Amino acid sequence: MxxxxxxxxxxxxxxxxxxxxxxxxxxxxxxxxxxxxxxxxxxxxxxxxxxxxxxxxxxxxxxxxxxxxxxxxxxxxxxxxxxxxxxxxxxxxxxxxxxxxxxxxxxxxxxxxxxxxxxxxxxxxxxxxxxxxxxxxxxxxxxxxxxxxxxxxxxxxxxxxLDPRFLDGFAIDSRGQERTWFVNRRMTELYCTISVVQAFKVFVDEGGVGRLVLLEGDADRDYAARVRAEAEDCSNIEIIRGFVDQKKLIEQLNRAHFAISVPKTDQFSSSILEAAACGAIPVLRNLESYERIKGVSIILNDSLDFESSLISMFKETSALPYSDVEALSADARSFVSDKFxxxxxxxxxxxxxxxxx
Missing domain, CATH: 3.40.50.2000 (Glycogen Phosphorylase B;)
Structure with a gap:
């Protein structure tokens, strides 16, 4: 070797x-x-x-x-x-x-x-x-x-x-009816975490129902403090502090209906595949590097400004019939299993x- x-x-x-x-x-x-x-x-x-x-x-x-x-x-x-x-x-x-x-x-x-x-x-x-x-x-x-x-x-x-354990750890029974969006990226300015939180709060203030879960991970310390301050007055937002092991990450992804990845620039990140392998539908910015998985993802509306596109996404994904969510989830998981x-x-x-x- x-x-x-x-x-x-x-x-x-x-x-x-x-x-x-x-x-x-x-x-x-x-x-x-x-x-x-x-x-x-x-x-x-x-x-x-x-x-x-x-x-x-x-x-x-x-x-x-x-x-x-x-x-x-x-x-x-x-x-x-x-x-x-x-x-x-x-x-x-x-x-x-x-x-x-x-x-x-x-x-x-x-x-x-x-x-x-x-x-x-x-x-x-x-x-x-x-x-x-x-x-x-x-x-x-x-x-x-x-x-x-x-x-x-x-x-x-x-x-x-793709780590095969994400496919092996899939458990559809973990997912409840309440819409859950999970940000499977660490808290830094690159990944626009504060913008996601602000858009979700507008969605909730306008009568939206659901839960947003944030992963702190290897965060920028000052930026993470700003995220926590922005999120503290919204009980629908959960922040997982520090690092999580793979077992806990898979558990969180299994509970999520959607996984948000909206950085300013990016390659095709393994975190997107990990989410899709657990049945969480990718929600992505319209980046060229995401081309391969756009067919089984929800893409933000480029015609709107960034925050408006996030608010629109929360409203549209929360309104999807549960049967459509399950079908999109199955498509994403099948695509990842076949191609990676x-x-x-x-x-x-x-x-x-x-x-x-």
């Missing part, structure tokens, strides 16, 4: 999905700059190394990524490959390590690069161009990498991974690794 050093946030649900599947073919070890935080990898039997002392948290993430890269360069064996889960952070560590590496891109770091300045774009291009392989979750990201960063198409692996096999993903990924290792 090939050795794979995984660089990533060990509290990330995204990373959890990969680490459920990869151990079937690879010897894994996770390297993480984060310290003193709960990890959702505790039950995965994947070793997590936090090489930087806690004092490094005071110097800022950029320097933590730099120090991690230098630590890997000076103290870590050079056998196997590095797989960095995000380009602009752990990708910098991989570049500085002097070792062969793979990058998994995140949508915001690539799509929002122009707003971050010339130096950021230059570093990002260097990180991507030196990667042996770049993995993405959407054709839109693949086209962006080829067009804007001149990456050869043959060095881009574009395939989506974790075994196909693993075989294809392993073939690419064999070519570059």
């Amino acid at each position: 090939c050795d794979l050093k995984v660089l990533g946030n060990s509290s990330s649900p995204h990373l959890r999905t990969w680490l459920r599947v990869l151990p079937y073919r690879f010897n894994l070890r996770v390297y993480d700059i984060h310290t003193g935080r709960p990890s959702i990898l505790e039950n995965l039997r994947v070793p997590v190394v936090v090489p930087l002392p806690g004092v490094f948290r005071r110097v800022g993430k950029l320097f933590q990524y730099i120090f991690l890269g230098l630590w890997l360069r000076w103290f870590c064996r050079r056998d196997g490959l590095i797989h960095a889960h995000n380009a602009s952070g752990y990708g910098l560590s991989a570049l500085l390590s002097g070792q062969a590496y793979i990058i998994t891109t995140y949508g915001s770091e690539v799509y929002g690069a122009r707003r971050r300045g010339v130096i950021y774009r230059w570093i990002l291009k260097k990180i991507l161009s030196n990667a042996r392989l770049v993995t993405t979750s959407s054709d839109h990201m693949r086209r962006t990498l080829v067009r804007c960063y001149r990456l050869p198409p043959g060095r881009i692996f574009s395939k989506m991974l 096999s974790h075994t196909d993903f693993l075989e294809s990924y392993a073939d690419h690794i064999d070519e570059i290792a």
